[in-house]
Amino acid sequence: MQGIIIYKGKYGATQQYAAWLSAALNIPAVTGGGETKDQLEDADYIIMGTSVYIGKLQLRDWVKKNKGLLAGKKLFLYLVAGTPATEKEKLKGYITAGIGADISNKCTCFFLPGKLEFRKLSWMDKCLLTIGAKLAKGRGESISVTDYNDVKAERLSELIASVRKLSEVSV
Ligand SMILES: Cc1cc2nc3c(=O)[nH]c(=O)nc-3n(C[C@H](O)[C@H](O)[C@H](O)COP(=O)(O)O)c2cc1C
Numbered sequence: 001m002q003g004i005i006i007y008k009g010k011y012g013a014t015q016q017y018a019a020w021l022s023a024a025l026n027i028p029a030v031t032g033g034g035e036t037k038d039q040l041e042d043a044d045y046i047i048m049g050t051s052v053y054i055g056k057l058q059l060r061d062w063v064k065k066n067k068g069l070l071a072g073k074k075l076f077l078y079l080v081a082g083t084p085a086t087e088k089e090k091l092k093g094y095i096t097a098g099i100g101a102d103i104s105n106k107c108t109c110f111f112l113p114g115k116l117e118f119r120k121l122s123w124m125d126k127c128l129l130t131i132g133a134k135l136a137k138g139r140g141e142s143i144s145v146t147d148y149n150d151v152k153a154e155r156l157s158e159l160i161a162s163v164r165k166l167s168e169v170s171v
Pocket of ligand 1: 008009010011012013014015051052053054055056080081082083113114115116121125126128129132
């Protein structure tokens, strides 16, 4: 079975997960938009990786553009976020709002923790995060502006097992 990882992030967390997945599954990892038409068409399954910024999925536009092709594939999606993986409804909400119920219902989804290095953010992202955290506080929620790094290879074990199972079934 042929697979491909298509990902989009901003500061390296989504890319790091893509690189680990690529090594574990021996399939290419390409940033969204950098793939060839043949790579997409030939894939039996696609693993989409995206981070989230102010509720918006980085890979959203790519998914919308390629909806037609995605409809015929086995789809996996991993979402990299600051929101804890235990807050499943909120995380699922990001996906449904971002790519629509038709595609998101077809995806097997995995929620992976991200990382934050405040000093490495763009000026705009520093502002957005600071304002977002203040607004969240007003709603009784919490968004961290303190550095964290929960990106670890072992977070991918479920996703890797799920993909391997698919390959075994279809042999
Ligand atoms: C400006 C900004 C906005 C963010 N907005 C959200 C958000 O709405 N929800 C969330 O769960 N995480 C949010 N995060 C956390 C990121 O998703 C997290 O840092 C992730 O690791 C980024 O991955 P990347 O480096 O691959 O883009 C935000 C981070 C920044 C800097």
